[in-house]
Amino acid sequence: MTVSNQLDARKSAIKLAVTPGEPAGIGPDLIIMLAEQEWEAQLVIFADRDLLRARAALLGKKIDIIPYSKGMDYIQKPGEIIVNHVPCAKEPIAGILDSENGHYVVNTLRLACEANMEGEFNAVVTGPVHKGIINKAGVSFSGHTEYFAVQSNTADVVMMLATDGLRVCLATTHIPLAYVSKAITRERIEKVVGIMHADLQQKFGIEHPTIYVCGLNPHAGEDGHLGREEIEVITPALDRLRESGMNLVGPLPADTIFQPKYLEKADAVLAMYHDQGLPVLKFKGFGNSVNITLGLPFIRTSVDHGTATDLAGTGQADTGSMARAINKAIKLAKLKL
Numbered sequence: 397m398t399v400s401n402q403l404d405a406r407k408s409a410i411k412l413a414v415t416p417g418e419p420a421g422i423g424p425d426l427i428i429m430l431a432e433q434e435w436e437a438q439l440v441i442f443a444d445r446d447l448l449r450a451r452a453a454l455l456g457k458k459i460d461i462i463p464y465s466k467g468m469d470y471i472q473k474p475g476e477i478i479v480n481h482v483p484c485a486k487e488p489i490a491g492i493l494d495s496e497n498g499h500y501v502v503n504t505l506r507l508a509c510e511a512n513m514e515g516e517f518n519a520v521v522t523g524p525v526h527k528g529i530i531n532k533a534g535v536s537f538s539g540h541t542e543y544f545a546v547q548s549n550t551a552d553v554v555m556m557l558a559t560d561g562l563r564v565c566l567a568t569t570h571i572p573l574a575y576v577s578k579a580i581t582r583e584r585i586e587k588v589v590g591i592m593h594a595d596l597q598q599k600f601g602i603e604h605p606t607i608y609v610c611g612l613n614p615h616a617g618e619d620g621h622l623g624r625e626e627i628e629v630i631t632p633a634l635d636r637l638r639e640s641g642m643n644l645v646g647p648l649p650a651d652t653i654f655q656p657k658y659l660e661k662a663d664a665v666l667a668m669y670h671d672q673g674l675p676v677l678k679f680k681g682f683g684n685s686v687n688i689t690l691g692l693p694f695i696r697t698s699v700d701h702g703t704a705t706d707l708a709g710t711g712q713a714d715t716g717s718m719a720r721a722i723n724k725a726i727k728l729a730k731l732k733l
């Protein structure tokens with residue numbers, strides 16, 4: 397059987413554009429480890445093919461690289477990796493960050509996003525990037541969430557991390573703590589809750605979502621004695637949204653909102669900032685969670701962890717979150733078919 401016959405024989409329905417992220421991190425390892433299993437979608441990896449070959453050799457894994465060409469309709473078999481080659485500037489060393497490859501990382505994201513927006517793919521799945529080294533390379537970059545919003549001309553998007561029994565969304569994402577209070581405006585809260593509500597209905601099939609909302613200050617401001625954002629910003633925004641029939645609870649103190657009696661009623665919890673919500677989520681489900689960007693005009697899922705350079709090339713990286721990110725993207729893509 398010729399290669400083209402083999403390729404023709406395996407038709408795919410769902411196509412995912414996958415970026416491994418930082419080349420010195422565990423992203424390439426995850427791609428190689430997950431290539432050992434069968435997937436019900438075509439996974440096209442936007443990465444340097446030589447990086448994947450070298451990392452596979454380091455991990456003692458045998459892989460076959462299949463070059464991707466536009467329109468190719470083929471699902472990889474275990475051991476095969478379909479690659480849309482994006483060259484690194486410099487040969488990466490597992491575990492050692494190098495700003496010379498900062499532009500490479502952003503190129504993989506740009507190309508995957510563009511191909512996806514042109515309709516070539518059903519979703520984008522991202523591995524972890526190192527925000528610091530990208531900035532060191534001279535590219536202003538605060539995260540995939542913000543990057544894809546700009547690339548797709550979307551004014552407001554929402555970061556959600558989801559694990560079994562808990563979905564946490566963030567009102568603000570990658571900004572210094574000192575800027576959080578100013579970023580929490582009535583308009584932002586209304587937009588974020590509106591996006592959450594719509595996506596809980598459309599992406600998660602929840603007809604009447606219940607959203608629990610954290611306060612910003614200790615004890616949700618203690619009637620204004622410990623901060624006034626709850627009184628002046630969050631409550632008026634929620635009250636306005638309630639007029640349209642949304643089921644919203646809060647603002648509640650963030651230190652007690654994450655308890656079973658609330659969580660069993662909550663379809664999602666809105667935290668005001670990154671480290672208010674994500675430590676709880678990761679304590680519950682690190683390695684078994686998926687990051688989903690709500691409000692984008694396309695499906696984008698990602699891992700719950702970072703670049704873990706301490707584990708790159710060791711074979712010790714847990715593939716659980718990346719596998720979930722791929723499976724969630726497939727599930728969401730099927731809903732849209």
Ligand SMILES: NC(=O)C1=CN([C@@H]2O[C@H](COP(=O)(O)OP(=O)(O)OC[C@H]3O[C@@H](n4cnc5c(N)ncnc54)[C@H](O)[C@@H]3O)[C@@H](O)[C@H]2O)C=CC1
Pocket residue numbers: 417422523524525526527528540698699700701702703704705706707712713714715
């Ligand atoms: N989706 C993304 O692109 C994300 C990127 N990051 C970036 O990652 C970089 C490093 O961040 P850190 O705070 O050190 O977090 P990290 O998640 O890379 O590492 C924290 C700890 O968790 C362990 N760990 C992480 N992923 C693991 C896995 N799959 N299997 C087993 N152990 C794992 C690491 O070994 C380390 O001990 C930062 O630049 C950060 O911005 C962080 C979170 C998400």
Ligand SMILES: NCC(=O)COP(=O)(O)O
Pocket residue numbers: 538539540541542674687698
């Ligand atoms: N803590 C989540 C994180 O840093 C990943 O964000 P993003 O790169 O998906 O925007």
